[in-house]
Amino acid sequence: MSGGNGDRIELRGLRLSAFCGVLPEEKARRQPFEVDLDVHADLSAPASSDDLADTVDYGSLTTSVAAVAADERFDLMERFAGRIAEVVLAIDGVDAATVVVRKLRPPVPEDLATSGVRIHRTA
Secondary structure, three states: OHHHOOOEEEEEEEEEEEEEOOOHHHHHOOEEEEEEEEEEEOOHHHHHHOOHHHOOOHHHHHHHHHHHHHHOEEOOHHHHHHHHHHHHHOOOOEEEEEEEEEEOOOOOOOOOOOEEEEEEEEO
8 A cells, every 4th residue: 555544445346247166057157246346545646636537447447357257267266356456456556456256146055145255465
């Protein structure tokens, strides 16, 4: 984080369909996932300027994350989250990212609402 200021952009509940899993049925069809992102960046400039050019555009960020889900396949949610982190960290001005990926219909016999991973990566 720039200067350790703790600034971040928070995105919650991005719903995506993706190929992610090791079971044959998970490889054969897309499943619903939900992604949360904390994008750590120095937000002092946009807080003063009120100019989109001075911040991380979360519209283009969500488009980039959706492209990962649409274009790639994963065995593990850890790798899915890792690829999202790589995309986020490639954006100018991003210092760190926390990525949560939740599988909304986990393939287990128990009554499990979601399964997921949370990773934190720095630039």
